[in-house]
Structures are given as structure tokens and as C-alpha cells.
Amino acid sequence: xxxxxxxxxxxxxxxxxxxxxxxxxxxxxxxxxxxxxxxxxxxxxxxxxxxxxxxxxxxxxxxxxxxxxxxxxxxxxxxxxxxxxxxxxxxxxxxxxxxxxxxxxxxxxxxxxxxxxxxx
Amino acid sequence: xxxxxxxxxxxxxxxxxxxxxxxxxxxxxxxxxxxxxxxxxxxxxxxxxxxxxxxxxxxxxxxxxxxxxxxxxxxxxxxxxxxxxxxxxxxxxxxxxxxxxxxxxxxxxxxxxxxxxxxx
Amino acid sequence: xxxxxxxxxxxxxxxxxxxxxxxxxxxxxxxxxxxxxxxxxxxxxxxxxxxxxxxxxxxxxxxxxxxxxxxxxxxxxxxxxxxxxxxxxxxxxxxxxxxxxxxxxxxxxxxxxxxxxxxx
Amino acid sequence: xxxxxxxxxxxxxxxxxxxxxxxxxxxxxxxxxxxxxxxxxxxxxxxxxxxxxxxxxxxxxxxxxxxxxxxxxxxxxxxxxxxxxxxxxxxxxxxxxxxxxxxxxxxxxxxxxxxxxxxx
Amino acid sequence: xxxxxxxxxxxxxxxxxxxxxxxxxxxxxxxxxxxxxxxxxxxxxxxxxxxxxxxxxxxxxxxxxxxxxxxxxxxxxxxxxxxxxxxxxxxxxxxxxxxxxxxxxxxxxxxxxxxxxxxx
Numbered sequence: 026x027x028x029x030x031x032x033x034x035x036x037x038x039x040x041x042x043x044x045x046x047x048x049x050x051x052x053x054x055x056x057x058x059x060x061x062x063x064x065x066x067x068x069x070x071x072x073x074x075x076x077x078x079x080x081x082x083x084x085x086x087x088x089x090x091x092x093x094x095x096x097x098x099x100x101x102x103x104x105x106x107x108x109x110x111x112x113x114x115x116x117x118x119x120x121x122x123x124x125x126x127x128x129x130x131x132x133x134x135x136x137x138x139x140x141x142x143x144x145x
Numbered sequence: 146x147x148x149x150x151x152x153x154x155x156x157x158x159x160x161x162x163x164x165x166x167x168x169x170x171x172x173x174x175x176x177x178x179x180x181x182x183x184x185x186x187x188x189x190x191x192x193x194x195x196x197x198x199x200x201x202x203x204x205x206x207x208x209x210x211x212x213x214x215x216x217x218x219x220x221x222x223x224x225x226x227x228x229x230x231x232x233x234x235x236x237x238x239x240x241x242x243x244x245x246x247x248x249x250x251x252x253x254x255x256x257x258x259x260x261x262x263x264x265x
Numbered sequence: 266x267x268x269x270x271x272x273x274x275x276x277x278x279x280x281x282x283x284x285x286x287x288x289x290x291x292x293x294x295x296x297x298x299x300x301x302x303x304x305x306x307x308x309x310x311x312x313x314x315x316x317x318x319x320x321x322x323x324x325x326x327x328x329x330x331x332x333x334x335x336x337x338x339x340x341x342x343x344x345x346x347x348x349x350x351x352x353x354x355x356x357x358x359x360x361x362x363x364x365x366x367x368x369x370x371x372x373x374x375x376x377x378x379x380x381x382x383x384x385x
Numbered sequence: 386x387x388x389x390x391x392x393x394x395x396x397x398x399x400x401x402x403x404x405x406x407x408x409x410x411x412x413x414x415x416x417x418x419x420x421x422x423x424x425x426x427x428x429x430x431x432x433x434x435x436x437x438x439x440x441x442x443x444x445x446x447x448x449x450x451x452x453x454x455x456x457x458x459x460x461x462x463x464x465x466x467x468x469x470x471x472x473x474x475x476x477x478x479x480x481x482x483x484x485x486x487x488x489x490x491x492x493x494x495x496x497x498x499x500x501x502x503x504x505x
Numbered sequence: 506x507x508x509x510x511x512x513x514x515x516x517x518x519x520x521x522x523x524x525x526x527x528x529x530x531x532x533x534x535x536x537x538x539x540x541x542x543x544x545x546x547x548x549x550x551x552x553x554x555x556x557x558x559x560x561x562x563x564x565x566x567x568x569x570x571x572x573x574x575x576x577x578x579x580x581x582x583x584x585x586x587x588x589x590x591x592x593x594x595x596x597x598x599x600x601x602x603x604x605x606x607x608x609x610x611x612x613x614x615x616x617x618x619x620x621x622x623x624x625x
Binding site for chain 3: 438
């Protein structure tokens with residue numbers, strides 16, 4: 026029914042409390058990489074104990090500033106970094122969350138930075 | 146009547162919850178591009194299912210940081226980017242929201258960056 | 266009386282909701298330029314329809330990030346811009362708010378950027 | 386008594402509402418410079434009329450972004466500026482708050498920027 | 506019991522109010538360096554008097570902006586700094602919190618900045 030469809034969509038939305046900062050996203054976004062922290066979080070994996078804050082957001086003891094690029098990677102599959110952001114900051118998060126594609130993208134970006142192409 | 150005019154203006158304002166961050170704008174701004182996500186959102190297009198958070202803001206599963214330039218484009222028609230912002234970040238959003246004018250402006254800006262003019 | 270003086274000072278403070286972000290300032294600051302949007306807002310000009318949010322803040326459908334330099338200009342009369350800020354972003358706001366002095370300062374800054382002095 | 390000591394410490398904390406943004410600090414930090422705005426605020430100088438917002442924070446009609454370096458100066462006595470921050474922005478605040486040591490540090494930093502040393 | 510395990514995990518989470526900004530982290534993260542301010546805070550060291558705000562967060566009279574890198578250091582042991590951040594800002598915090606490893610990392614980074622390697 027339309028009521029059920031509406032309830033399903035509502036159920037889709039997930040609040041995350043990353044180091045004290047609230048982010049909102051969907052289960053569809055968070056489950057895009059099967060072996061990741063987020064996939065396990067959504068599956069309520071018993072080996073990944075999780076707590077929620079008073080607003081119902083999952084508590085994650087990680088940095089909020091580098092979380093934007095992580096979430097965007099899950100949304101569109103690309104690594105987009107503003108010019109002042111340390112690539113290593115996102116790499117640390119990618120490793121913690123076990124996002125293999127993102128780890129590779131960060132490493133490629135760092136390698137590129139360290140040995141820029143001669144011709145451009 | 147004056148009461149009705151006031152109610153209309155109040156009705157004008159729309160709250161958006163973009164990835165957990167609240168933005169406020171008007172229907173006039175959001176409906177400026179006819180084929181966009183925002184136009185359809187304001188028309189309550191049945192093919193674009195939408196949910197609201199507890200504060201009555203439309204939930205959008207996208208990045209908040211690149212949303213400022215998107216909204217400003219709808220307000221004044223220009224692409225204004227601070228110097229540290231990755232143009233690709235705004236392009237991704239412009240594509241998601243189907244803002245054709247903004248997609249073109251982002252692509253022009255990227256092309257300019259890649260092959261800067263010899264004379265300045 | 267002292268009570269009245271206190272009430273007057275309390276009346277001085279104005280909340281602004283700029284695109285979803287709250288700023289606080291005083292009537293004295295906002296009325297510094299006679300022909301501006303803010304002057305008219307404080308005068309409750311009937312030709313400038315205005316709405317307030319639930320917290321009593323005037324709703325303004327403009328960007329919050331470029332609003333800091335605008336408000337600072339009204340506070341101390343200067344244009345102070347961090348190095349990563351696009352001058353065009355503040356210019357757009359200055360034009361919208363009809364702040365003639367600030368428009369001129371922005372244009373001067375852009376001209377300076379485009380043709381830097383040979384000697385420094 | 387321990388109860389009194391605890392009450393004293395609680396009394397130490399002060400909320401400041403700087404242009405709409407909340408900062409928290411202590412009386413000890415704010416009274417470090419005897420002739421400053423903050424010293425007079427803490428002394429409740431009758432010539433410095435002050436108002437509080439609903440949360441009990443002192444209302445200050447100044448910029449929030451340049452307030453961090455000001456407060457840090459009172460905490461540790463140094464001027465620490467991120468690379469994108471306009472020194473002039475902090476100088477304006479230092480002058481408003483009458484922080485003589487900070488005014489001098491800002492002026493030195495600006496002079497250094499304008500005429501960099503030949504040897505480095 | 507499972508109830509106890511859940512209570513323990515809940516007890517793990519700690520709110521910090523750093524200069525007016527809320528951060529959330531765990532006791533495990535905060536107690537990683539034995540002689541630090543945070544270790545003593547978690548041990549409720551009587552020589553380190555501490556107060557909490559109304560939300561139950563420990564009040565800390567320090568800067569919020571440089572706190573991210575401090576907390577990340579405790580999370581993963583590395584110093585990650587965005588390109589516009591003044592290393593001295595983090596060093597000041599590292600010294601206040603008595604984080605010896607972080608002090609060393611900051612000093613190394615500053616030394617590197619002052620005398621960059623000839624070969625890269």
C-alpha cells in the first residue's frame with residue numbers, strides 16, 4: 026500500500042553522529058560497499074557493537090571533517106577533495122571504514138601528488 | 146486580503162535537510178529551472194518520492210558543503226566558487242539536481258583551469 | 266528609567282536567518298547605510314515584505330557564507346576577506362543588499378586582483 | 386567547603402554570543418588584560434552596557450570567525466593564524482576589544498607580510 | 506549479561522564541550538596517553554578540577570578548531586593537518602593537553618616546513 030511504501034522510505038533514512046556532528050543519509054548509500062563498516066552497521070552485525078545517541082543517531086568515534094568525502098564517495102563513487110584537504114585524513118577514515126575502492130583512490134591521489142607528471 | 150498575502154509569503158519558505166545540514170530558501174528560488182530536481186520537489190512530482198524530517202525539512206541525501214554554490218546559482222544565476230573548492234564537487238551536485246545551466250558553468254570552469262590562457 | 270534603558274537595549278538586538286544560518290546583530294549596525302535592504306528592513310518598509318522564522322529571526326533568502334564580510338562592513342566600514350574567499354561572492358550580496366560603499370570596495374579589490382601593481 | 390569550591394568553579398564559566406555563535410570560556414581567561422572590553426564585561430562596568438540572550442550568553446555585536454584567534458590569544462598569549470585568515474580581520478577585533486598586546490602582534494604580522502625578509 | 510555489556514558500552518561515550526563546541530568520543534580514545542589531560546579527566550583526578558555543562562559535557566577552555574587534529578591523533582596516532590592549518594595552533598593544544606607524542610610530531614612538522622629538503 027501507499028502507507029507501507031511511505032513507511033519504507035522513512036525507514037531508509039539513517040542518522041550518524043560522527044565525533045559529535047550529525048550527518049543524515051540513506052541505507053541505500055551506506056550499503057553500497059558489502060564489506061564496509063557501514064554495511065555491517067546497517068546489517069546490525071553482532072560483531073560490530075553499536076550505540077545510539079539520544080536523537081537515535083549511531084555513535085561513531087571518528088572525525089567529522091573528513092567524513093564528507095567518505096559519504097560522497099558512497100553516493101557517487103568518486104573522490105572529490107577540496108584543495109586544502111589533506112589526502113591522508115580521508116585515507117585514515119577509508120581504512121577505518123574498510124572502503125576498499127576509496128582507499129585505492131586516496132593512494133592514487135597521494136602518489137600523483139608526490140610525483141606529478143612532467144607533461145600536463 | 147493582507148492576511149492571505151502574509152500566509153502566501155509564509156508558504157513561500159522551504160526548509161531543506163541536505164545530508165544533515167539545514168538550509169532555508171524560497172519556492173521562487175527553487176523553481177527557477179523547470180526540469181530540475183527542485184522544481185519537481187516543489188511540484189510534488191509523484192515520481193520523485195520525498196520525505197521530511199521532524200522539523201518539516203525535505204530530506205536530501207547529498208553533500209551540504211557543495212550545496213551553497215548550487216543554491217546561489219539558483220538565486221543569481223552565476224557560479225561563484227571560493228578558491229579552495231573543487232569544481233568537480235559542485236559538478237556532481239549539479240548533475241544530480243539536473244541543473245543544466247550550472248553543469249555548463251562548471252564544465253567551462255574546469256576546462257579553463259586545465260588549459261589556462263597564455264595571456265592574462 | 267533604568268528599566269526603560271534596559272528594554273531599549275534589548276530591543277536593539279536583531280536575529281537574522283540567512284539561508285538557514287542564524288546571525289545576531291544590532292539595529293545600530295543594520296541601519297548604518299540609509300538606502301540598504303537592512304535599513305528598510307529595520308524601518309519595516311511596507312514595500313519590503315518580510316517574514317520571520319519560529320525563533321523570531323528575519324528570513325533572508327541569501328547565502329550565509331558571504332554574509333560575514335557584509336555584516337563586518339556594516340560594523341567597521343572595511344572590506345576584510347580571507348584569502349580563499351571569492352570576491353565575486355561578496356559583490357553579489359552587496360548588490361542584493363544595495364550597499365553602495367561595499368559594492369565599490371569589492372569592485373576595487375577585483376580590479377586590483379586582475380591587474381596587480383608591478384612595484385610592490 | 387568542597388560545595389563552595391565547586392560553585393566557584395561553576396561561576397567561572399562564561400557564555401558569549403558573538404554575532405550569533407556561542408563560545409564558552411572562563412572569567413580567568415577573559416580578565417587577563419586589565420583594560421580590555423572583556424575585563425570590563427566581567428567587572429560589570431556600568432559604562433559598558435551589556436545584554437544577555439535567552440541562554441544567558443553575553444551578546445556581542447562582532448564577527449564570530451575572527452573571534453577564535455582573539456580568545457586563543459587570551460588563553461596562551463600568542464597570535465596563531467591559519468594560512469587563509471586575513472590578518473586585518475583579527476586586527477579589527479583586537480582594536481574593538483582593546484587588546485593592546487594582540488594589536489601589536491597583528492601589526493607585526495602584517496608588516497612582516499608586506500616586507501618579507503630576503504634571507505629565510 | 507548482555508544488558509551489562511550494553512551499559513558498559515554506553516558508559517564508554519564521553520561528551521566534551523571545547524570552547525563552546527561539542528565533540529563526542531570514547532574513554533578508550535581519551536585514555537590512550539597515560540600522562541595526558543584526558544587520561545586524568547577520565548580518571549577523575551582530584552587535582553584536575555572539572556565541570557560539566559547542562560548537557561553533561563566536560564567543559565574545556567580551549568580552542569575547538571585545533572581540537573580535531575588532537576582527537577584524531579588519539580584515534581590513530583598520526584598528525585594529519587589540512588594545508589591551511591597553522592601547525593603552531595595544534596602545538597599549543599598538544600602542550601596544554603600534555604600529549605608528548607603529538608608535541609614531537611608538531612615540532613617535526615614545523616622543522617620540516619622551516620628547512621625543506623633539497624631533494625624531494
